[in-house]
Amino acid sequence: MVNYWPDKQGIYLNHEVAYLFAHIRQKFHRNLSNNTQDYLYIDILNNSVKHKLFSIVLVELEILVLDLVELNISLQGIQILKDKIFYDLIQKVVARFLIEFTINSSSIILIESKRYAYLKVILLEYKWLLENLLIYLIFGSMHIDNYIFAFDQKNTPIKHVEILLENVMIQISNLAIFMILENLKSLSNIIIFLKTNKLCNRSYISIRSLASFRNNLFYQNLLYLYVVQPKYIYSNRYKVWLMGPEGLVTRYIYAYRLEDFIQLSYLQLIIITLIELQDFIIPKCEKFLLVLVKLIFYIFINILGNGIMVLVRIIILGIDSLPR
Known part of the structure; x- marks a missing residue:
């Protein structure tokens, strides 16, 4: 049986929000290692530190929801203040993480520059990352545009909201570690920071492994920004x-991403054009090659068959012409 998320504000919504946060918190006891082919900045942390970071993010999200409810902020208010809400959330997560491990945070400055491919990806996906989740948690499913996801507003599965919350928690954690690492800049500073504060995953305790890790992240983010993300947007996937x-x-998950499509850069649009050409040309080429292969086989089989028949006749004639 599918349980649905409350569609409006009230006690039922408050209960579901509280239960959802508690349910997510129970999952922290699982293995939190990265089980994909993709790299995350939080991969550099050991499991216990990752657990604490996730807890910090979840608490800050709870506080954010309570603050917005207490302020009686409107849906339009969230949409207007979305950048500030997002920035403040990251700032608080970074600050609490550093306090948790008694790390001096005076030198940590939040990076706002859009020269980072990773930040460009996050900023473009903000709507899917946080805005929709806040609407579900504060106002209920009726305030989500009906065409955005693959189901009706009144029939939004609780599992869907759970997915969005887990995704936000992991990605905010990832962004916080990205901010900290980019402030440290050099590999030697990062190694010292991780070892001194006992944060490091054993896989990244050498400068060589750390350099490889950062290079992989750099190329992954670049590829995602200019190839993978446009493809997802074009395919309405998130x-x-x-x-x-x-x-x-x-x-x-399915997500109607026309707004994201409009915000794509010229280079990203070129990638989408190439994808469209690929979708048009490749099936035609496949059909052409299939016909060509069949034709080659047909000709080959006929030539081979006729050749064998001629050879057999020659042999028979040769046998008949032998003196008896």
């Missing part, structure tokens, strides 16, 4: 991160 039984996993 990748979410979840806590699976064996670790962190990715899944895909």
Whole structure:
């Protein structure tokens, strides 16, 4: 039986929100290692530190929801203040994480520059990352545009909201670690920071492994920004991160992404054009090659068959012409 998310504000919605946060918190006892082929900045942390970071993000999300409810903010208010809400959330997560591990945070400055491919990806996907989740948690499903997801407003599965919350928690955690690492800049500073504060995953305790890790992230983010993300937007897909039984996993949900499409850069639009050409040309080429292969086989079989028949006749004639 599918249980649906409340469609309006009230006691029922408050109860479901409280239960959802408690349910997500129970999953922290699972293995939190990355079980995908993709890299995350939080991969650099050991499991216990990752657990604390997720807890911090979840608490800050709870506080954010309570604050917005107490302020009696409207839906339009959330849409207007979305950048500030997002920025403040990241700032609080970073600050609490550093306090949790008694780390001096005076040198940590939040990065706002859009020169980072990873930040461009996050900023473009903000609507799917946080805005829709806040609407579900504060106002109920009736305030979500009916065409955005693959189901009706009144029939929004609770599992769907759970997926969005898990995804936000993991991605906000990832963004917080990205901010901290980029502030440290050099590999030596990062190594010292991780080892001194006992944060590091054993896989990244050397400068070589850390350099490889950062390079992989750089190229992954670049590829995602200019190739993968435009493809997802064009296909109305959104990748979410979840806590699976064996670790962190990715899944895909349907999301109507016309607004994201409009915001794509010129280069990203070129990629989409190439994808469209690929969708048009490749099936035609496949059909042409299939016909060509069949034709070649037909000719080959006929030539071979006729050749064998001629050879047999020659042999028979040769045998008949032998003196008896």
